[in-house]
Amino acid sequence: PAFTDDIEAILALKCERKAVILAHNYQTPEIFHCVADIVGDSLALARKAMAIDADVIVLAGVHFMAETAKLLNPDKTVLISDLSAGCSLADSITAADVRLMRQRYPGVPVVTYVNTSAAVKAESDICCTSSNALAVVESLDVPRVIMLPDEYLAKNVAAKTDVEIIAWKGHCEVHERFNAEDIRELRETHPGVVVLAHPECPPEVVAEADFSGSTSAMSDYVGREKPKRVVLMTECSMSDNVAVAHPDVEFVRPCNLCPHMKRITLANIRAALEENRHVVTIDPRVATHARRAVERMLSI
Ligand code: 13P
Ligand code: SF4
Numbered sequence: 108p109a110f111t112d113d114i115e116a117i118l119a120l121k122c123e124r125k126a127v128i129l130a131h132n133y134q135t136p137e138i139f140h141c142v143a144d145i146v147g148d149s150l151a152l153a154r155k156a157m158a159i160d161a162d163v164i165v166l167a168g169v170h171f172m173a174e175t176a177k178l179l180n181p182d183k184t185v186l187i188s189d190l191s192a193g194c195s196l197a198d199s200i201t202a203a204d205v206r207l208m209r210q211r212y213p214g215v216p217v218v219t220y221v222n223t224s225a226a227v228k229a230e231s232d233i234c235c236t237s238s239n240a241l242a243v244v245e246s247l248d249v250p251r252v253i254m255l256p257d258e259y260l261a262k263n264v265a266a267k268t269d270v271e272i273i274a275w276k277g278h279c280e281v282h283e284r285f286n287a288e289d290i291r292e293l294r295e296t297h298p299g300v301v302v303l304a305h306p307e308c309p310p311e312v313v314a315e316a317d318f319s320g321s322t323s324a325m326s327d328y329v330g331r332e333k334p335k336r337v338v339l340m341t342e343c344s345m346s347d348n349v350a351v352a353h354p355d356v357e358f359v360r361p362c363n364l365c366p367h368m369k370r371i372t373l374a375n376i377r378a379a380l381e382e383n384r385h386v387v388t389i390d391p392r393v394a395t396h397a398r399r400a401v402e403r404m405l406s407i
Pocket of ligand 1: 132147148149150222236237238279305307320321322323
């Protein structure tokens with residue numbers, strides 16, 4: 108009953124405030140399936156944020172995603188319902204670190220994962236997400252790039268290209284916990300299981316997996332290939348959300364929870380719409396440069 112109350116209130120508030128809710132694939136099923144207007148991976152959320160007809164955008168995801176939505180919608184109110192929904196990757200690097208990397212490697216372009224603050228994006232040449240990282244790196248047509256801040260994403264891209272990649276030491280606290288031994292054990296205990304891994308996983312995990320791709324690419328894989336048994340080496344809500352559409356597929360665990368994504372709840376989304384909080388703001392000088400890096404990515 109508590110869920111039903113919040114869902115009904117949120118649906119009414121969306122009409123009242125001309126608001127849309129963008130939800131990442133890691134949001135819990137009651138958010139993902141019952142109140143979200145647009146769902147997807149980081150790239151889809153950014154792309155779809157560009158064409159929104161609304162006064163208010165509520166980003167059900169983590170802070171860097173809300174900042175990206177604000178960069179692309181400077182005149183709209185963008186809300187995030189818990190300001191402490193952060194990301195270990197975004198926390199692993201500052202704008203000053205990027206400037207130091209540029210000094211150390213003069214003339215080498217900086218490709219920055221969207222899982223970063225607007226201030227870090229503002230110091231970058233171009234952004235990327237897990238679904239377009241290889242295409243972004245190769246689009247630059249240079250022999251060497253700096254790729255920040257996810258060491259594992261950088262190494263997973265490096266395995267697929269001749270471009271030399273200079274990495275940083277940031278990690279996703281959710282994906283770094285998977286290892287290749289987990290996969291070998293799963294294959295023994297669950298014969299025939301198809302293993303999908305997010306590219307934020309360590310390279311040894313990606314090498315042992317049957318497929319690696321962004322959150323939406325994993326979801327599309329299940330829809331297209333319809334495996335009998337599958338394990339998603341990623342955040343737990345992914346399997347919950349994808350399973351709804353595929354009752355015949357067995358979703359094997361383990362998975363890991365992202366504590367930041369889980370800070371977003373129906374109750375605080377409702378409060379965000381009722382009380383207009385927390386409004387996402389970005390320093391205009393930072394925003395101009397950060398927007399350029401995001402738009403350059405979206406033009407690819
Ligand atoms: P995707 O872009 O694949 O949705 O990944 C975002 C993320 O935070 C994964 O941990
Ligand atoms: Fe950041 Fe990892 Fe959580 Fe994604 S899953 S938001 S990369 S901490």
